[in-house]
Amino acid sequence: MQLQDLLLSLSVAISTAHAWSPTDSYAPGEITCDADVNLVRNATDLSSDEQEWLKKRDTITESAMKTFLTRATANFSDTSFLDSLFENSSYVPRVGIAASGGGYRAMLSGAGMLAAFDNRTRGANENGLGGLLQATTYLSGLSGGNWMTGTLAWNNWTSVQEIIDSFSDSNTSSIWDITNSIVTPGGNNSTFTSERFASIISDIDDKQEAGFDITLVDVWGRMLSYYFFPSLPNGGAAYTWSTLRDADVFMNAEMPFPISVADGQYPGTSVDSLNSTVFEFNPFEMGSWDPTLNAFTDVKYLGTNVTNGSPIESGKCIAGFDNVGFIIGTSSDILNDITSSYEAVLTYLETEFLSDSTATSDEYTLGIYSPNPFKGTTNIDSNYSTSIVDSDSLYLADGGEDGEVVPFIPLIKKEREIDVVFAFDNDDGSDDWPSGSNLISTYERQFSSQGKSIAFPYVPDLATFSDLGLNERPTFFGCDASNLTDLAYVPPLIVYIPNAQYSYPSNTSTYTLSYSMEERLEMIQNGYEAATRNNLTEDSGFLGCVGCAVIRRKQESLNITLPSECEQCFANYCWNGTLTDVSSVSSSNSSYSNSTTTLSSGAAESTTASSNASNSSSTSSSSAASSSSAAKANAAASVETGKLFSLLTAFGVLFSLM
Known part of the structure; x- marks a missing residue:
């Protein structure tokens, strides 16, 4: 069955199940729910829905795992284990x-890495990790x-192979x-571009008119959707996250359990790995395991006005x-990550497109989940701030804001009983590697x-990683x-798998917003090779070694x-505990104050690492001011052409400066 046929059948099946937005648009709408429903639970364990789903998935993965390990260890001297x-x-x-994370670089390179694991990829069983x-x-x-991950999961668990097979000029x-930038989707076809942005503006206006706050994240999400769900009406404007749990491929556990990660962030503040509240979205719920929330809510009913999980109006949900x-x-x-450098452009966008929003100006680059689904909940651990549950709105930002750009947190939770995590690192460190x-x-x-409820293996300091x-x-x-x-x-x-150059220089900028067909294929191929x-070819025994890591x-x-x-x-x-510069370890860092440096051989780990010192270069204030002024002037120059091209120009200026 072709991909478009699959999407069409998925659309029909889901529409029948009423899983789309009830307004059949981007705007949320009111529905009837049980009078005694409570939408929030304490994060003491996995949800009952996830536990039931796992029973089905475990049956499928058991057979698949046996097939994979049998192939991976076929040349071992003894396979009785x-x-x-x-x-x-x-x-x-x-x-x-x-x-x-890492923009299109992470999407494409990560797709190549995932394709190497997928037996639907041609050649993956012969020269990859297929299965x-x-x-x-x-x-x-x-x-x-x-x-x-979102593209694959919400397109009926399509494969990377199917996607690249559909590529053509x-x-x-x-x-x-x-091929065309997200800010110029029509390329030289200005009519196409204007129609695309007209549709986006109409969508967010619908949401605002329905009584919900809008921010630039709404615009950003609608812009992206056209590239991930091109076969769905209006780029999936009415397509909901909870739709997936009504799709056969997920209900039958024929795919992995997808999780999206975001960070909680209050307007005007910054986060790091030590103070952030990490949120996850899965097909059943959204919420956080962290002690500053310790709760989950049914993702389908986000937007419902609740107190301690109970709708304010009995029997009425959103x-x-x-x-x-x-x-x-x-x-x-x-957008939230770049406000300090390009504040003038963002201010212009806010003025033009969010002037009627009830959100405040310092909220415009955050995702606003309002009404707050956790308002008045009582699951927070004692001695922790109640600021999240006291707020009328929940504010979320890019999941990498806290420096944890590989989304480990949901996978290292003890409750999920995961034995091995394969980490695809396509972040941009030195020279975008x-x-x-x-x-x-x-x-x-x-x-x-x-982090009192998580555990993570010992890792070396940055110098050792590089050396x-x-x-x-x-x-x-x-x-x-x-x-x-x-x-x-x-x-x-x-199992850490970093982006590295094999057949293509894949250290493209996070802010590169267009790739030709050839560049996409090269990026995916290089990810496969990484x-x-x-x-x-570099190690014919690597497949067997991956098998050893899986069963360890x-x-x-x-x-x-x-x-x-x-x-x-x-x-x-295995990293054997070697540190190339022991003096680089900060003895004052509380993260390591309970550990002792032990260097050993074989598969042993050191109990020491060091935190990353920022190496980012500074820009002079005069240069920054000049860039901001130029950005504002260029953005303002197209005001008279109307809102559509103002939006286009402002976004274009914003990203061209990065």
């Missing part, structure tokens, strides 16, 4: 994949990584057709607020008050559970003897 591993369904390893995706239970995405309606594009746009809210800072941020977080080339090739962290007993619990083993050690936690807990090949794999790929 597989018999022990599959004699009980509870012994089967559980896998998670985390896709980092591992079919054995995966969870898939988390953030910002650009969430563009990739003549097909301008394929998924990820980003649906349609959980627009897919809005949630994806929230997770990738780069990964630096390893994402892992350090998550490692540090577990020693903060926000040993750990940010340029796959590396395993947390290989030996016996070295992790000082943590809150034994966390998953991390995940497979160049199609298994279960092998340790069951005391199963591993073959010699796995021991060699751990020697080759």
Whole structure:
């Protein structure tokens, strides 16, 4: 069945189930709900819906895992350990994949990495890690990584192979057709562009007229949606996040459980990995495990005015607020990240397009979830601020605002019982290549008050990442559970896969907003090669080593003897605790005050790392002022052409300066 046919059948099936916005537009609308419904629960465990879904998924992944591991270890001297591993369904390893942010770079490179895991990709079983995706239970995405995961999941779990097969110079309606910039979707066709932006403006006006606050995140989400859901009416303007739970491919657990990550952020404040409240969106719920909220709400009824989870008006709820594009746009809210540098342009946009909004000016670059779905809830741990539940609105921003650009948090929760997490790092560190800072941020977080319920393996400092080339090739962290007993619990083993150049210079800027068909294919191909050690040519045994990493936690807990090949794999790929510059470790950093530096060989880990010092260069105030003035002037120059081209020009100026 062709992709468009799949989307059409999905659209018909979901429309029948009334899972779209009840207004059949971007605007949320009122629906009837049970008079005694309560939409919020305490985050003490997984939701009952997720637990029931996992029962179905575990049955599917057990078979897929056995197929994958049998192939991965086919050349091992002894494979008897597989018999022990599959004699009980509870012994089967559980896998998670985390896709980092980084704009279109992360979307495309991450797609290549994921394609290497997918047996639907041509050649993945011969020169890749094909079948591992079919054995995966969870898939988390953030910002650009969430563009990739969200696209696949909400397009009936399509494959990267199907998407690239639809690429052509003549097909301008394929998924990820980003030949033209997001700010000039029609290219030289100004009529197309004006019609696109007219539709977007109409959508957000509909939401505002329905009584809901709008911000630039609404505009951003609608702009993006046309590239992810081109076959849906109006770029999926009425397409909701909760729609997925009514789709057969998800109901039958034929795909991993998708999770999108965003950060809580109050207007005018900044966040880091130690103070942020990390929110997740999954098909059933949104909320946070962090002690500053410790609650989840039914994602389908976002927009409902509640107190402690109960609707203010009994029997009346809101649906349609959980627009897919809005949630994806929230997770990738780069507008909020650039306000200090380009405030003049953003101020202009706010004036032109949000002048009627009831939101305040310092809220315009945040995603506003109002009314606050957690208003008046009582699940916050004692001694923590109640500011989130006291507020009338919930404010969310890009999931990478806190420096944790790889969305580990949902996957390292003990309740999800994940054994190994594959981390796709397509973030922009030095020269737009990964630096390893994402892992350090998550490692540090577990020693903060926000991270009291998480555990993450020991990782090295930034200098060691660079000096040993750990940010340029796959590396395993947390290989030996016996070295992790000082943590809150034994966390998953991390298989770190960073973006690196193989066949293409894939360190493009996060703010590159257009890629030709050839560039898209090159980026995806290079991502595939980064995940497979160049199609298994750099190490023909890498597939087997991935298999060893997958079974490691279960092998340790069951005391199963591993073959010699796995021991060699751990020697080759596990970070062995080496630090190239011990003096770089900050003794005053509270994150490490309870740890001791121990350097060891083999698969042991060090209990020391260091935080990332900022290396960003500063710009003189006069230069910044000049750039801002020029941006404002260029944006204002098109005012007389009307709102459509004002929006287009302002966004164009904004991104051309980055």
